[in-house]
Amino acid sequence: xxxxxCETIPDAARLWAIRVSDPAFGDWDGLTDWMExxxxxxxxxxxxxxxxxxxxxxFGAGQPVHAAPAATPAPERALRAERSGWLRGVWAGAIAAxxxxxxxxxxxxxxxxxxxxxxATAPGEQRTIDIADGSQIRLNGSTRVRFDRATPREIALxxxxxxxxxxxxxxxxxxxxxGDSRLVDLGTVFNVARADGRLDxxxxxxxxxxxxxxxxxxxxxxxxxxQAAPGAVTVLQRVDPAGIGSWQSGVLTYADADLGQVGxxxxxxxxxxxxxxxxxxxxxxxxxxxxxxxxxxxLARIQPLLGVSIVHQGKRWRMVAVHGPIS
Amino acid sequence: MFSAVTRLTDRTDxxxxxxxxxxxxxxxxxxxxxxxxxxxVRGAGDEAEDLLHDLWQRVDSAPRYPVADPLAYLFRAAENxxxxxxxxxxxxxxxxxxxxxxxxxxxxxxxxxxxxxARERLREAERTLADLGARVDLVFxxxxxxxxxxxxxxxxxxxxxxxxxxxxxKAARALAQLRAKFDAE
Numbered sequence: 001x002x003x004x005x006c007e008t009i010p011d012a013a014r015l016w017a018i019r020v021s022d023p024a025f026g027d028w029d030g031l032t033d034w035m036e037x038x039x040x041x042x043x044x045x046x047x048x049x050x051x052x053x054x055x056x057x058x059f060g061a062g063q064p065v066h067a068a069p070a071a072t073p074a075p076e077r078a079l080r081a082e083r084s085g086w087l088r089g090v091w092a093g094a095i096a097a098x099x100x101x102x103x104x105x106x107x108x109x110x111x112x113x114x115x116x117x118x119x120a121t122a123p124g125e126q127r128t129i130d131i132a133d134g135s136q137i138r139l140n141g142s143t144r145v146r147f148d149r150a151t152p153r154e155i156a157l158x159x160x161x162x163x164x165x166x167x168x169x170x171x172x173x174x175x176x177x178x179g180d181s182r183l184v185d186l187g188t189v190f191n192v193a194r195a196d197g198r199l200d201x202x203x204x205x206x207x208x209x210x211x212x213x214x215x216x217x218x219x220x221x222x223x224x225x226x227q228a229a230p231g232a233v234t235v236l237q238r239v240d241p242a243g244i245g246s247w248q249s250g251v252l253t254y255a256d257a258d259l260g261q262v263g264x265x266x267x268x269x270x271x272x273x274x275x276x277x278x279x280x281x282x283x284x285x286x287x288x289x290x291x292x293x294x295x296x297x298x299l300a301r302i303q304p305l306l307g308v309s310i311v312h313q314g315k316r317w318r319m320v321a322v323h324g325p326i327s
Numbered sequence: 328m329f330s331a332v333t334r335l336t337d338r339t340d341x342x343x344x345x346x347x348x349x350x351x352x353x354x355x356x357x358x359x360x361x362x363x364x365x366x367x368v369r370g371a372g373d374e375a376e377d378l379l380h381d382l383w384q385r386v387d388s389a390p391r392y393p394v395a396d397p398l399a400y401l402f403r404a405a406e407n408x409x410x411x412x413x414x415x416x417x418x419x420x421x422x423x424x425x426x427x428x429x430x431x432x433x434x435x436x437x438x439x440x441x442x443x444x445a446r447e448r449l450r451e452a453e454r455t456l457a458d459l460g461a462r463v464d465l466v467f468x469x470x471x472x473x474x475x476x477x478x479x480x481x482x483x484x485x486x487x488x489x490x491x492x493x494x495x496x497k498a499a500r501a502l503a504q505l506r507a508k509f510d511a512e
Contacts, residue, residue, distance in 0.1 A: 014499040018492055020406065022470075022477045028365060028402035035368040042370055046413055051503040052471075058445075058452055059472055125479055249400070292396070 013044035017052055023126075120144040121160070123271020126248060134167040135174060140193075140247050142268050161193035161268055163245035168206070179230050184209045190219075191244045195264055199227040204244035210234075243288075250292035259283045262306065263319050270295040273316040280308060280321050351386055354397035361398075362405055369409050382408055448509060455501050459494075462486075466494040 007015075016034060019025050035041050121127050121139045129137040129145075131152045137145065143160025153174045155164075166174045168187030176183040178194055188206030193199070201210065202224035210217040210225060217234065219225060224239040243253025252265050262285055263276035269291050289302050299310045299317065310319050355362070362382070366375040382405055456464045462484065469480045470491070481491045 010503070011496065011500065014503070015492060015496050018477075018495045018499060024476055024478060025403075026396065026399045028399065028406075029361070032361075032365045032368055036364075042368065046370070048499065048503075049410065049413075050417070051506055052499060054506055055452065055499075055502040056471060058449055060449075122475075122479060122483075125476060127474060250396070 009038070009040055009044045010048070013041065013048040014051075016045055017048035021052070116146060116148055118144060118146050118158075123268075133169065136165040138163040138165070138245065138248055140268060141271055157192055157194050159194055161191065161195075161247070163189065163191045163248065165189045166206075180212070181230075182211045184211060186218075188221075189245070193264070193268070195268065197229045198264070199225075199230075200261070201225050202239040202244045204241045246288075247291075250290060252289045252291055254285050254287060254289075256284050256286050259285060259306065259308065259319065262289075266291070266299070266302075270298065274310075275316060275318050277318065277320040280319065283307075351397045351400065355383060355386055355401055358398055358401065362401060365402060366405055366409070369406070370413060371409060378405075378408060378412075452502060452505060455505050456498060459497050459501055463494045463497050466491055467498040470495060471498075 012034070016031055019027070020031065035045065119127070119129055119139065121141055121143050123142045125141050127139045129139065131137070133153065135153070137155065139145065140161040140163075143162055144158040145162060146156040146158055147154060153169075153172055154177070155175070156177045164174070164176060164185070166185040166188050168174070168185060174185040176185075176192055178192065178199055181199070183190070183192065183201060186207040186209065188208055189204040190206075190208050191200075191202045191204065193201075201208070201219065203219045203221050205221050207218055207220045210219060212234075217225065217236070219236075222239060222241045224237050226235045226237065227233070238255070240253060240255035243255065246253045247265070247269055252262070252269065254262065258281060260276050260281035263274050263281070266272075266289075267274040272295055285306055287305060289305060291298050291302075296312075303310050306319075307322065308319050309322050310317055359379070363375050363379055366378050366382075371378045382401070385404055385408070386401065456467055466480055466484070469475045469483070470477055475483075477491045477495075478488055481488045484491075
């Protein structure tokens, strides 16, 4: 990193702390070099992090929660990390809201007086919601979930994709509603995607029950279900448990998925419109796609992996056979 | 019970599990020296080897998801480990100091005072941010309070990533000065 020569050590340290706080930060060698350059740099960096935590606490909002490795370490650590993460999660918003309303200031929370809360992500953005009981919801891009602060274990997935890491409680089942259907956890990690009426569920650990009103379908780890539209035939399928939720780390992993599915995932993760030519939508793909970087570059890179062409048409992209229709 | 359900046949011709932490462990071993150097200068000093061992255990028990950039993941895990460690040291020191302070006679806040002070401080911090200009205020809120990525906020506002960093730096500097002022009161 280039530093202006006149920049003070505390300023430089603050800049490093800001960069490291970004989930996309990658210049760890640069940070190491800077620390090594002067023994005072470490203390300044720690002070910058401490100031940052102080201001975050003051504002009642969290340090941004990354899908960071230390958030899911050994069980006893995980418990502590999640509990400490609680106040820093969305619930801090609720607490801050009452605090600010009392103080008669803070218009930005006062505009949300209802106990019903929506959390949404922009295309390509990811976000983690920590729930008081230690459960976690990781939202993929273009996703919206809704819940009542009074009953945080009842989540509605309005649209998009989320990975649910649920702390099971027999007395209070964790449910995810998708339209009129509900998923009830039996101690589990599962992924749900909802787009244009289509529903895809995949279970990584434990089990969930899919409840439509008439049928109860139990899904164990390594199983999933798809529905092309509400009320359509429910198709059960094998899924690769290791690949579930891999979108969090910028990788999409498939075992025998159809290209229609791959196309929907790419559209959601890259935040663009992508159609798959029906002629190839049923072709199968097994493998991993890395999806970090510029969307156009990613699409160009994965064409040969999928054995397709992905072409730009106006504002949309279209996945076609390599020697696709010359239309 | 399984009406309207088609159960697809299990496929036995699938290749082995994709992803997993195998790659992560491989990278850990290959980049051991780099991680060790980071831990050493980042505050672990002579205990860097021990912490590297802790890190290995964390990695080993991590969820079996494929990781896009294993090296960045390992550095992030190391950074988190050191932050946890530093925080527990600081809070231990503070507890000891508070215990000494509390044993003196004049250090008991009147009940209810704490909440009032916190609200007053929050108002002052908001004023401080507002004084830095609407853009700095907005960038700080989006990145630090909403947890949005800096590149996303840069795109939203149509400014460069380095402008976002500079705005956050201004906010951090002003809030640190405010904190020092509060501490002196």
